[in-house]
Amino acid sequence: MLLGTYAKHSPGPWRAAVFLDGGNTLVDLAQGQWALPEAARSLSADTGVAAPATDPLFWLTPSGQELAGRVVDYAQTPAGAACRMPRGRLVIGPPLPRPGKFIAIGRNYMNHVKEGQELWAARGRKVELPTFPAAFAKFSSAMAGPEDDIIVPADTRAVDYEIELAFVIGRRAFRVSEQDALSYVAGYTICNDIGAREIQRLEMESQIGITLSKNFPSFAPTGPWIVTADAISDPQALTMELKVNGEQRQHSSTADMIFSVARIIAYWSQIGLEPGDMITTGTPAGVALARPEPENYYLQPGDLVEAEISGIGKLVNRVRAAS
Secondary structure (H helix, E strand, C coil): CEEEEEECCCCCCCEEEEEEHHHCEEEEHHHHHHHCCHHHCCCCCCCCCCCCCCCCCHHHCHHHHHHHHHHHHHHCCHHHHHHEEECCCCEEECCCCCCCCEEEECCCEHHHHHHHHHHHHCCCCCCCCCCCCCEEECCHHHEECCCCCEEECCCCCCEECCEEEEEEECCCECCCCCCCHHHHEEEEEEEECCEEHHHHHHHHHCCCCCCHHHCCCCCEEEEEEEEEHHHCCCCCCCEEEEEECCEEEEEEEHHHECCCHHHHHHHHHHHCECCCCEEECCCCCCCHHHCCCHHHCCCCCCCEEEEEECCCEEEEEEEEECC
């Protein structure tokens, strides 16, 4: 299934939906739940999230996905036709507007690590290969949807792109094994991890961490939806591509990850992961910062950024200056 959110007007309130027909048709899940015959509304498991719910979080849980499947089946019958809506002028929101923990793994593609090593070597610093999936935090206030603009903050001239596979946790995970880790994934989406490089460099040199540079409003566009985990047989076999104004900037495969999705979950479940937590998994080579003349590749107002991952879809955002 393709889980996401929509609203009649921007911004929100966002309502949970399933996308059909390649995104041309939507089914409002809360509305569809009440349209079901009463016997079909029952849940087979207690997820700790109350139903009925318009909150996208509920529909990511095992019970929520089970119920969503019933809603979709019903919506495609003559009796459930009223549950379907044409895409029309509806506004599509972030597939998970308010993630719980938002963990962003850094330096997780071998080809990206190598280009970073070359950058730091030019500054007289040796960077070793990572030995564990280190991360920084992104905030839900940075979230943006598949129809939102990436906003370049005032006095910022080095805004960079990073295509990333992101996944969302669907059930509580605490100290889980790598072997079982993928069973805790609700689904996968695309995140463009935007960063302000000149600020990031100062933060990294302070050896405290990167926070401001990665968390301006709109610096985490995601979407266009969450593809449920049952539709992604192997998250380590996905092709990724990012284009700016039609020019390919990044092209790789999730097979190049140093730490797999399963390894990341096993490691970070030490702190306890909850339904609705989102984790991005790092970016491949090709970022603007690593190019010989990066100022010619940083995002500029008017640019069109297309981030695509096989099996998920395409996330498209326009860039504009802050007003």
